[in-house]
Amino acid sequence: MKTTLFFLFAFVFLKVTAQQTVTGYVLDANTKEPLIGTSVFYDGTTIGVVTNTKGYFSISTEKNSTAPLVISYFGYKNKIISAVGKKDLGTIYLQEEVEQLNEVVLEPDTWSREKKLRIFRNQFLGTTLPAQKCKILNEDDIRLYYSKKEDVLYAYVNKPIIVVNKFLGYKLSYYLQDFEVRYKTNVNGFRLTGSVFYAGTALFTEINKKVKRKYVKNREITYxxxxxxxxxxxxxxxxxxxxxxxxxxxxxxxxxxxxxxxxxxxxxxxxxxxxxxxxxxxxxxxxxxxxxxxxxxxxxxxxxxxxxxxxxxxxxxxxxxxxxxxxxxxxxxx
Structure with missing residues (x-):
């Protein structure tokens, strides 16, 4: 039995009681102007809406949920908000994302981008049949760095990673916050993957308006x-x-x-x-x-x-x- 441990932190915890609707407005923190088309969604679900011309949103779930709401707008810092017990979140202000220079790395990266990207795909998407049916649409946005001293591969991205999954029929927007692949050497001197950790928030959307029969079958097989x-x-x-x-x-x-x-x-x-x-x-x-x-x-x-x-x-x-x-x-x- 393989002993590699996998750690996945999704900031989610749901609680069922009854249907709930949450409303609010999303504005620019500096100009106080409405942010039109801001994504508002429950993390890790298919439940999401966008703001209108006034920055207003209304999002409903069939069951009460303590899953956090994710507020996301391109060029601004995401906000993760708990809406437990609330119906009106009032005004939510988003701060612009300040583009910063890459951190100075004193240690040279000895791995090619091709190698790092191959490892990232395998550890982020997996190596299963569904993974073979997945494609990351914006790989160029992903920054990768291997630390020889720590023997760790890191990934950074300031945009959602867009994954099209043609096995399950979903498009996934994944807001990556942390990604690490740590390596270790066993008693026999072989270098192995010690642990994999990634954290972030996710929104699922259907690829097709009408779910194909093959997707229904594949989803049940996956479940x-x-x-x-x-x-x-x-x-x-x-x-x-x-x-x-x-x-x-x-x-x-x-x-x-x-x-x-x-x-x-x-x-x-x-x-x-x-x-x-x-x-x-x-x-x-x-x-x-x-x-x-x-x-x-x-x-x-x-x-x-x-x-x-x-x-x-x-x-x-x-x-x-x-x-x-x-x-x-x-x-x-x-």
Whole structure:
């Protein structure tokens, strides 16, 4: 079983109670003029709108959500706002993004851009079949730097990375905030990928107005056995019914001997994993493991866990990247 851990921080936590509508105005912080066409969206979902000629927006969700709203306008700094319990956000001011010179790098970068870009694609999109159907439309906007001293590859971008996923039928706008690939050398002297970390906010939009049948099929295939599927099954205490088998090392165990799940009134669940690491087998073919560094953690009615950084996946689940990511409001056809 592969031991590379994958860390993905999406600043998201959803809570279900009832439909909600949030309104507000987006203005330039200096001129106080309305910013027309500003994107306003719930992070990691397909739920988004743009401001009108007065800078006004009204965004609705079918369920109450504690996911942050992302306010984004080209040439301005993004704002991430919590709209929990609010109906009117009033006036939101965006500051212009000041173009800064690249940081002075005393250590020369010894890797070619072609090599760095190939690694970035593999670690950001993944190497699965869906990844082969993905294309980044603005690769020239991505700045890459390899530090030989730290043995880390970094990526920076001041525009959203636009990805067209022709396997799932989505166009993804990803606002990258951090990206690192850290390498390590094992006891045998072989250099390996130690960990991958990236963080940001994302908006999904449909490629086609009418979703093609192949996309519906591919989305369900991608969902089954995913971390989102696992979390939803865990919260509902349906791991066995959903074809997830849990192992303590190589010994299969009753999942709920090691998971204590307590339902909360708002539809979320409080979870305690009593052993730091448990192995997961899905449908006899997908081998993964989950490491929990802090208890308890919470799973909302959408299947999103919080805090996001205390649950780490490795193995097959840990290898999944943006190309295999579904919107957080995706509903299984089952």
């Amino acid at each position: 089954l056995g995913s971390t989102l599927h696992f979390m939803r099954a865990l919260s509902a205490k349906r791991l066995t019914e959903e074809n997830f088998r849990i192992f303590k090392e190589s010994l299969e165990v009753n999942p709920y001997d090691y998971y204590k799940v307590e339902k909360i009134e708002d539809g979320s669940a409080k979870v305690v994993q009593s052993l730091e690491r448990l192995n997961i087998l899905y449908n006899r073919w997908s081998n993964s493991f989950v490491v929990v560094t802090q208890n308890p953690f919470y799973i909302d009615a959408y299947g999103n866990h919080s805090p996001v950084d205390v649950v780490l996946f490795g193995g097959d689940m840990g290898l999944l990247r943006i190309a295999n990511t579904l919107p957080l409001n995706y509903e299984s056809v089952k």
